[in-house]
Amino acid sequence: MVALTSAMRGTQLARLLGQWHALPGRRRSPDYAALAGAVRGLLSDGRLALGVRLPAERELAESLAVSRTTVSAAYRRLRDSGHLTSRRGAGSWTTLPAGHRVASSGLWTPADDLNLIDLGCAALAAPPQLPDVVRAAADDLPRYLGGAGYHPVGIGELREAVAAGYDARGLPTHPDQIMITNGTQHALDLVLRLLVPAGAGVLVESPTYPNALAALAARRARIATHGVDAGGWDDELLLGSLRQGRPSLAYVIPEFQNPTGQLMSADLRERLVVAAQAVGTDLVVDESFADLALDGGPMPPPVAVFDRRSRVVSIGGMSKPYWGGLRIGWVRASAPLVQRLAALRVGVDMASPVLEQLVAVRLLAQADVIVGARRRELTARRDALAAALRQCLPEWSFAMPAGGVTLWAELDGPISSALARAAERLGVRLAPGPRFGLDGTLERFLRLPFTLAPAELEEAVRRIAAARYDLDYVTEPRWATPQVIA
Template identity: 80%
Template sequence: MGTALRGAQLARLLGHWHSLPGRRRSPDYAALAGAVRGLLADGRLPLGVRLPAERELAESLRVSRTTVSAAYGQLRDSGHLTSRRGAGSWTTLPPGHRVASSGLWTPVDDLDLLDLGCAALPAPPELVGAAQAAVEKLPRYLGGAGYHPVGLGELREAVAAGYAARGLPTTADQIMITNGTQHALDLVLRLLVPGGAGVLVESPTYPNALAALAARRARVTTHGLGADGWDAELLVGTIRQSRPALAYLIPEFQNPTGHLMSADLRERVVLAAQAAGTDLVVDESFVDLSLAGAPMPPPVAAFDRRSRVVSIGGVSKPYWGGLRIGWVRASAPTVQRLAAARVGVDMASPVLDQLVAVELLARAAGIVAARRRALTDQRDALVAAVRAELPEWRCTVPTGGVTLWMELDGPVSSALSRAAERLGVRLAPGPRFGLDGTLERFLRLPYTLPAPALVDAVGRIAAARYDLEYAPAQDWAAPQVFA
């Protein structure tokens, strides 16, 4: 998204703002202001973006200019908008708010919210021991400058060994260490996606991947996931026909749906990509978090014969997000090209963090097993709570990963997220995982909090859903508009 938003673009993001439950209890201008605040709060509308002129937005939404003017006035009063006569209006972070760990906004003094907007686990107990062992190994690296653009050799070897254990022979020369999986994706996009190139993604998908693609000004097309996951014929056919420069896929416990791609489809996608000249970027963030105990399909790169598959992963999901270590697995020449591109961005990853990652990978069996047991219990507690409190909601219970993708009883995701926050629960609404205001019937619910907190959160969400339909009307003052 650019620094200026057209009226039609904002209208698509707003979606059906005028026909949500409870809409009859608030005037048009208040509903419009609330919908824009929701876009800002959940990250779909970035900071510093110039909104369309009042007349242009009024025409796009088919409402009066008075309605838009009053809505903009409310947003200025709440600190979400700054206007300058003759120059326009820009989105701003309101006073008393901060950007939370999930990327969503939160009040500075409201630190006790149950945060279901972030799908990440706390650090494992083994992290302290791993850090102590890493400090003991640090002196051997202090004699050099500390810049290792492709990463420390021992960490690259450990990551390569992990791929080999999954049945994919890999050498350290095929591994590059990055500052997290998102950084890995950004570097790959810099290398492989020219500005304006076509890119295929799943829908829904990881929101920060969409943000990275927007920064590259990519032309994004989507493959919609159903209740059973990917439509094999449609996905393969889309790659062959549209021939995107790159396709970004999450085949292991897809974020946010939790689907697992079959081995047969993995092979077919690779063959289609090779025929179309498409590079495949495979996000393996959740590959370690299988909860079913069944054998995992081979890595997508196991079917690659022409170096068209680039795999990315990291320690954030199975270990801890505060340890910013990710990696890229690709052909050795591609790794060297990535390293050359990286030097102009951030030089290298922290040496101490890489040593901690080495120690964690050495302890992987015990850590990951404990994670799987905890996540299984928390998933089951969340599913049971939703079925008890919100029986109209539906989801396919995933066999791994950390999230449920709930189909709601109406297109109320954004409105429900705003209502739930007033009751102390932060949510990431469905449209955050798609393009242009779609997916209002869906909501991502991570099961990364302890089971009692998840049960408490579902109770509050159910109360918020009830309030959307039945809460008493508010008294609204008529807006004053000055010409």
Template identity: 80%
Template sequence: MTSQVRGTQLARLLGQWHALPGRRRSPDYAALAGAVRGLLADGRLPLGVRLPAERELAEALRISRTTVTAAYRQLRESGHLASRRGAGSWTMLPGTHRVASTGLWTPLDDRDMIDLGVAALAAPPELLPAARAAAEDLPRYLGGAGYHPTGVIELREAVAAGYTARGLPTSPDQIMVTSGTQHALDLVLRLALAPGGNVLVESPTYPNALAALAARRARITTHGLATDAAGWDADLLLGSLRQGRPKLAYLIPDFQNPTGHLMPAELRERVVAAGHAAGTDLVIDESFVDLPLDGTELPPPVATFDRHSRVISIGGMSKPYWGGLRIGWVRASAPQVQRLAAARVGVDMASPVLDQLVAVHLLADASAIVAARRTQLAAQRDALTDALARRLPDWRVTAPRGGVTLWVELDGPISSALARAAEEVGVRLAPGPRFGLDGTLERFLRLPFTLPAADLAEAVGRLAAVRYDLDRAGRPRWQEPAVIA
């Protein structure tokens, strides 16, 4: 079922469309059409959504229907709107243009390359002592086969205790240990989503989640996040759940990747209620929940409001600890965990015992390790925002209250071109379209602040030079694509 945006909702998204730059040089209908195209390019207005009828939008904007009719006609002519008599008009992009999220990474084999494509920290100093202690614990497991499909009991107890400390009572039977958060998502999709099932995701969102959904041939619909601190538009998000009735919704409420938004408690409760009413299971990615900055107080976990086993939470060790420690987990009802374990046997049997024991020792020292990470990240975030303000003042940045990334609004739709040019000067970027569908988000760029402050400042200096050169460049220079194996 195609979701629909109401006139009042679209009017709120459009904001002061009549006051946009260049407004005085354009008639009303052209300014309105341009504002709608801008919403599509930013990903705030999803593709494939039915727009309100002309009369409804005219009433919401308090303009003549003739203006809306002309704007819709211009959008059809530019390829941004498709209409069928009696069925309405729905959004699209010209030429059925699509950009796939492959999830492929290039190897970091150049020491001079500043890699801003990966939002992860180096290992903490406590990792080596934890590994030594885990090796000492290992002998008591060597007498068995070593297969623990739901995870060793010590780690499941530690993860369950973490949820309980956050106000969500959890037993070890509700935890399954996985080989990273991405593996957790893949297993949940195998269990809960039939091929071709409908899934709602945020836009922008995590690229590798889009890749996992594509592998399941999911039919993806999007909820566009605001560029300001508000993040989710509650009315539009809840409306997407009620109208589309997706089988799954994949959401990142805690310092959303890549925007850094934090979903308020009241909306969390309403999303759970709407998901239950629509028959939608909620997959809640908590990868960044351990990384609030500046003393930010976290809302309750989304699963706190779940009374019908509709919420499946996933998380892991990659962001607060180290990506090389491939430990993640799923929190769900005990029967769901058992079904996940049965599905897992056909994939990888179990996670490595030694890695799980390392995780146990790190979680035992979590308060000290995570506190140091938060201090480090806050300082690096401030260094990055300061460098951007000095060198690239036309870029708009809202400093997040947690997580590891900035979502930067550029001074033009240049994200992919900037990424190609930056590679030549030793900076690897993840351009905006990687975080969305169908080629949108070209005015945005994700910049993680996980590298040392000096590296971040150097990277911004190189980007400033590249941005200046883009304005002066003539014909584009094409390169052979890098081979990724």
């Protein structure tokens, strides 16, 4: 979630709300209902966090250029639906409505909404080999039981396995350069704690991974962006942003970028490292999707291949190619930096679970079989999703991703947030474009993961198409019992 401050100013909320007053269907709803729906959408897709104090009614009214009566009625509607709690003289705070829970994506969902098709979470179910692997890993556990079980940099055999994976990709790596973490997000958080002082400048892609934006906001970083679109990265814009802004750190996802699915060329990888090192910028390279090439072409070398000054930090993990429930990630960096991260980590969570690390060792030993099957599975699902979009929503456009798990669709108008709210009523959870950017931008885009079975994806697209139709042609607003999506 991007909004991590305990209080939000009127201008901040106005930027997040964006074109709330100009979305399809706006003419059919009173101003206060449209405003309440837009705020509810920010809550549902994670751009507003729990416990944030919203602006006073007068302040928000001035920022939105509407009457205070409109804001007052919108706040009252949000209180009635359980999304807001107010106390006279103290303000109004965002709250979790009764009957809701935190979903697998980290966002909110109705506790009893079991039939929702969830396109808000881009992750696969566990591979069929996992139960047998876990049982075998349990047999490996006794040799670790004689110690305390704390391994801040990870157990040796898993570090060796991860290092071997980098060797196979053409990047010679010693196990001392590997630190095992509790998932890729944990790896990113530790790296940012070490390398990004409060208020430092950071360059990220737009769109980008929303949890990375949240981690940077927690560090109070000054975030600058450069665009990634259907054609990939604008090389000169990216390199120029580095040279002119001279950020402390840059965060990139070069393999099948989340959410666009773009693959960075080898030439740009090399130029990026050279430009970053020339201005003293550390590069954090998220390789979460590096194993999920779908079209069989040659992969560019890892970004760190071009590193000559130990300024590239690579992070990755097991969540995307294997299973998100296995909380295993890693950092690849210089050995001294790994030791500094380990010293920092001890004050945070000590170490990763030994049994899960042993499971990871055995999964990596079967990588050819397991990941090969994942690629075939994802290819079929990607193709099914693309075909359904072309049939049901031909006015939308997208670039076919060559790997990863997500497709980035350009819509026929700035309607992403409104469409997400409409689709919720039809049983589909969506992640609207603005969730992947800053301050209400990217309303013309929608991230669609292809991690569900083809039949589910096809049904989801049919419902999304119906929701898109409703935005233009439903004559009366259909207010369902308030629910929250991720």
